[in-house]
Amino acid sequence: xxxxxxxxxxxxxxxxxxxxxxxxxxxxxxxxxxxxxxxxxxxxxxxxxxxxxxxxxxxxxxxxxxxxxxxxxxxxxxxxxxxxxxxxxxxxxxxxxxxxxxxxxxxxxxxxxxxxxxxxxxxxxxxxxxxxxxxxxxxxxxxxxxxxxxxxxxxxxxxxxxxxxxxxxxxxxxxxxxxxxxx
Numbered sequence: 372x373x374x375x376x377x378x379x380x381x382x383x384x385x386x387x388x389x390x391x392x393x394x395x396x397x398x399x400x401x402x403x404x405x406x407x408x409x410x411x412x413x414x415x416x417x418x419x420x421x422x423x424x425x426x427x428x429x430x431x432x433x434x435x436x437x438x439x440x441x442x443x444x445x446x447x448x449x450x451x452x453x454x455x456x457x458x459x460x461x462x463x464x465x466x467x468x469x470x471x472x473x474x475x476x477x478x479x480x481x482x483x484x485x486x487x488x489x490x491x492x493x494x495x496x497x498x499x500x501x502x503x504x505x506x507x508x509x510x511x512x513x514x515x516x517x518x519x520x521x522x523x524x525x526x527x528x529x530x531x532x533x534x535x536x537x538x539x540x541x542x543x544x545x546x547x548x549x550x551x552x553x554x
Contacts, residue, residue, distance in 0.1 A: 391548030398541030405534025412530025417469045421461035428455025466526070473525040476532070477517030484510020 405412035428451050435447035461468035487507030494500040517528065 388548045391544050395541045395544030395546075395548060398537050398544060400541075402534045402536070402538030402541055405530055405537060407534075409527040409530030409534060412533050413469050413526055413528070414465055414530075416529045416533050417461060417465050417472060420472060421458045421468060424454050424458030424461060426458075428452065428458060469529060470522045470525040473517065473528050474521055476529065477514050477521060479514075480510050480517065481514025484508065484512075484514055 405415075431447060431451035431454055435444055435451055438444075438447070461471075484507045487503055487510060489507075491500050491504035491507055494503060517524065
């Protein structure tokens with residue numbers, strides 16, 4: 372079976388990447404550190420989200436003035452102010468910011484799970500539709516668990532999820548970068 376995805380074909384032609392392995396190892400180390408110290412990782416993630424909001428506010432502000440002729444300038448400007456203020460609020464109130472982000476995470480995971488259950492039943496009787504259903508049910512359960520312990524889990528939950536994500540991203544980078552060259 373031959374793949375048609377250009378990125379996969381390029382990977383097959385070029386083979387392993389030393390940089391990919393190095394980045395993967397760094398991500399695994401950072402992920403393990405975040406899992407070991409989730410409170411610190413939560414603080415770092417909250418600060419990162421605060422700065423993302425500030426930069427988004429600045430970008431939206433520039434866009435509002437750059438596209439003034441496209442209409443709805445006031446709404447674009449208000450959105451830029453909202454982003455910027457949200458970033459400032461998060462950066463000046465790290466713990467409340469982490470609490471809010473944890474609630475948003477719980478809601479997002481729950482809604483994603485519910486949508487996956489809906490999608491799974493629409494996929495039925497296709498092959499492997501049960502995996503989509505299983506993933507959706509897990510999302511619903513995880514969302515409920517986050518809500519049921521909120522706000523008491525806010526100081527460590529984001530950091531733990533960031534650590535797990537970094538760990539698995541590092542693992543797949545190492546695996547893909549270690550593949551032998553195809554000839």
